[in-house]
Amino acid sequence: DIYQIIHYSFCIWTIRNLRKCKKCQILAPCSQGSCLHTTAQLNTKNWDRKNRIVYPPQQKDEPPRPAEVFHCRRQIKYSKDKMWYLAKLIKGMSIDQALAQLEFSDKKGAIAIKEVLLEAQEMAVKNHNVEFKSNLYVAESFSGKGKYLKRIRYHGRGMFGIMDKVHCHYFVKLVEGTPPVVVQKTPFDQAKEYVEQLRSRTIIHSL
Amino acid sequence: MAASMCRTLRIFNQPAGPGLKCVASLLEVQLAQPVVIPVRTKKRYFIPPSVSIKSRSLEEQEAAVRAAGVVARQQYIERPINISCTAGIVDPYIPPEGDARLSTLSKEGLKQRTEQLRQSAASQLAFRKIKDHDSEFSSKGFAVKAQEIFIEAHAALTEFNKEKLHSLVTERCYPEMVRGNRYKTLHWRFIESLEPPRVVHARCPDMVSKGNMYGQVTVRMHSRQTLAIYDRFGRLMLGDEEEPRDVLEYLVMERHLINPYGCWRLHGKIVPAWAPPKDPIIKTVMIPGPKLKPEEEFESLNYEVPNPEAVQWHK
Numbered sequence: 167d168i169y170q171i172i173h174y175s176f177c178i179w180t181i182r183n184l185r186k187c188k189k190c191q192i193l194a195p196c197s198q199g200s201c202l203h204t205t206a207q208l209n210t211k212n213w214d215r216k217n218r219i220v221y222p223p224q225q226k227d228e229p230p231r232p233a234e235v236f237h238c239r240r241q242i243k244y245s246k247d248k249m250w251y252l253a254k255l256i257k258g259m260s261i262d263q264a265l266a267q268l269e270f271s272d273k274k275g276a277i278a279i280k281e282v283l284l285e286a287q288e289m290a291v292k293n294h295n296v297e298f299k300s301n302l303y304v305a306e307s308f309s310g311k312g313k314y315l316k317r318i319r320y321h322g323r324g325m326f327g328i329m330d331k332v333h334c335h336y337f338v339k340l341v342e343g344t345p346p347v348v349v350q351k352t353p354f355d356q357a358k359e360y361v362e363q364l365r366s367r368t369i370i371h372s373l
Numbered sequence: 374m375a376a377s378m379c380r381t382l383r384i385f386n387q388p389a390g391p392g393l394k395c396v397a398s399l400l401e402v403q404l405a406q407p408v409v410i411p412v413r414t415k416k417r418y419f420i421p422p423s424v425s426i427k428s429r430s431l432e433e434q435e436a437a438v439r440a441a442g443v444v445a446r447q448q449y450i451e452r453p454i455n456i457s458c459t460a461g462i463v464d465p466y467i468p469p470e471g472d473a474r475l476s477t478l479s480k481e482g483l484k485q486r487t488e489q490l491r492q493s494a495a496s497q498l499a500f501r502k503i504k505d506h507d508s509e510f511s512s513k514g515f516a517v518k519a520q521e522i523f524i525e526a527h528a529a530l531t532e533f534n535k536e537k538l539h540s541l542v543t544e545r546c547y548p549e550m551v552r553g554n555r556y557k558t559l560h561w562r563f564i565e566s567l568e569p570p571r572v573v574h575a576r577c578p579d580m581v582s583k584g585n586m587y588g589q590v591t592v593r594m595h596s597r598q599t600l601a602i603y604d605r606f607g608r609l610m611l612g613d614e615e616e617p618r619d620v621l622e623y624l625v626m627e628r629h630l631i632n633p634y635g636c637w638r639l640h641g642k643i644v645p646a647w648a649p650p651k652d653p654i655i656k657t658v659m660i661p662g663p664k665l666k667p668e669e670e671f672e673s674l675n676y677e678v679p680n681p682e683a684v685q686w687h688k
Contacts, residue, residue, distance in 0.1 A: 223558050224607040231606040293556075295604035297656040 213238045213337050217294075233296045233342040234305070237286035238335060241312045244275040246334035249309035252279055253336065260345050261287060261302040279336055286340050296342050303345035310335040457632070458543035458640065459580055459587050462625050462687045464495075466574035466591040468645040473568075473595055473621045499575035503588045506630035516570040518637070519592040519626050524563045526550075526639050531559045543627055543638045557610070558603040563596065564617050570594040573623070577630070586630045589640060595621045611654050625687070646685040 216236040224231060242249070252275050256264035261283060268280040283304075290296040312333030319329040429437070438445070503510050526541040530550055542550060574591035598620050600612040627640035663676055 218556065220556050220558065220605050221607040223560070223601075223603040223609075230608050233604075233606055233608075291659075295606075295608070295610060295656065299659075 233290065233294050235286050235290040235294050235296070235302075235340045236337075237282055237289065237340070238337040239278060239282045240335045241333045242275065242278045242336060243331075244278065244334055245332045246309045246311045248273065249275045249279075249334045249336060252276055253307045253309050256283075256304050257307045258345055258348060259304055260300070261304065261340060262300055264304050275334075275336075279338075282336055282338055283340075286338060290340060290342075301342055301344075302340045303343065304338060305341040306337070306339040308337055310337065455544045456580075457629055457635075458545050458627055458638070459578065459589070460545055462641055462643070463578040463589060464576050465625075465643055465685070465687050466623060467685060468573075468593070468623055468643065470645075470647050472593075472645075493574075496575045499577045499588065499590075502577045502586065503575065503590075503630065506586070506588075507628070512572045515590065515626075515637075516572050516592050516594075519572075519590075519624060519639075520566065520570045520594055520596075522626070522637065522639055523594070523624055527561050527563070530554075531561050540636075541638055543640045546639055546641050549641070556605045558607070560599075560601040560603070560614060562599040564599060566594065566596045567619060568595040584631065587627060588630050589625055589627050590637075591643065592624045592626060593621070594624065595619070609655060611652065641687050643687045644685065646683045 213236055216234075221231060252268070252271065252273060255267060255271075256279070259267070265280060265283055268276040268283070287299050287302060290302060291299050296302065312335050314333060315331035317329040317331060319327045321327060500510075500512060522541055526538060529537040529541060533551075533554075538550070539547060571593050572590055573593045576589050577586055578589065579586055596619075597617045599614065599617050601609060601614045602611040604610045623643040623645070625640045625643065626637045628637045629635040660678060662671065663674065665671060665674075
């Protein structure tokens with residue numbers, strides 16, 4: 167069977183290169199094509215691909231779909247945990263407000279995020295048919311771990327530690343329109359809901 | 374390791390004395406506490422060489438790289454050239470002003486008609502040269518074929534069928550048709566032809582060497598078409614799905630005559646100088662304005678948006 171031959175030669179190749187194909191170890195080897203790998207490489211740069219999806223034309227009675235622009239920057243020399251604070255700060259803000267906050271923030275990551283936002287705004291107007299550049303708001307904004315470089319940190323008594331030179335990625339999604347108003351739930355409202363939930367219980371098998 | 378500058382800055386930013394607004398006034402006003410500014414005193418044993426180097430010019434940089442023994446690979450400055458089509462329209466046809474505006478029955482219309490019917494000598498010569506290479510060519514039948522190629526090419530553009538489009542359209546015309554349309558949806562419909570298409574102009578330029586002949590024929594067609602362009606999100610950018618428009622177009626078809634497998638393909642369009650301006654797109658666009666000095670105001674400048682000149686151009 168052709169699949170058996172392919173899989174067998176693939177297994178030999180992997181063994182020779184001292185890498186174990188995990189599926190082989192778990193499942194029974196050389197069963198009918200079930201061990202065949204389909205993805206050879208792991209492509210994780212999905213955020214850039216989100217800008218390429220094309221929606222079909224809308225009918226006249228449908229409400230207009232708001233434009234969405236995805237942008238990211240990879241391998242920024244900053245910690246992902248420190249970047250998270252800035253990302254959480256601007257989440258949900260309009261783009262002008264976000265740019266203002268970042269301009270006067272003391273953190274190092276604010277410079278990078280501001281550049282990313284400006285690039286995304288320009289891209290939106292030029293390529294994605296966004297009408298007004300101020301009519302955008304930050305729908306999603308988060309940071310992720312980048313590839314770390316490892317260095318040696320010398321301690322006393324001949325001891326050493328491995329120092330990580332941290333890098334992070336920053337992702338942002340801008341959506342056209344005014345930012346949605348987030349209704350803050352007060353503790354009183356939550357308590358009221360809880361009481362109503364208790365009151366709406368039905369007691370079964372009772373008189 | 375140097376201490377961070379925070380301690381130094383905290384001294385300057387103290388709201389110590391009254392009226393202390395900026396750093397310069399620190400020197401004049403008497404502060405409450407004695408000022409202790411931390412200073413770096415530890416000697417650096419290793420100073421990287423790049424610190425002492427001043428900026429180098431290009432020749433000095435190259436000399437340093439050569440002295441270090443680093444060999445840069447030879448740079449091949451190459452540009453690919455396409456020989457299956459020409460790069461432009463040779464001796465473009467200049468459409469007479471008022472074409473398709475005057476009715477054929479009036480006196481001016483008849484005069485225009487007689488002028489147009491009498492083809493110029495260069496076009497007749499070009500037709501003869503084309504018939505030498507392509508025996509099936511006839512100026513009457515060719516116009517209908519050209520319109521069919523035009524309709525098929527635009528239908529392929531609507532579906533983004535690249536292979537079919539490459540066979541119907543030359544390599545020079547393809548990027549102009551396709552640029553900017555990758556993430557857009559096009560809806561185009563050819564409703565009817567108002568006048569039968571006519572061949573108006575022909576030229577046979579030689580490219581590079583004498584025998585390498587290409588044929589370029591201009592076809593005039595007056596038709597009714599519908600166009601609607603939707604952006605990435607399905608919103609209407611330009612045009613209308615249901616509104617047909619009367620379109621007068623001058624298409625240029627080209628063929629590489631020497632090549633026995635060459636075929637007639639759409640090479641470009643000629644837009645005359647008197648063509649009506651196109652419709653604006655639905656969204657508002659910002660045009661960069663003049664640079665203002667701090668004391669000027671935009672309203673007082675009486676700035677007029679510059680309009681492009683009405684010149685014939687070919688696409």
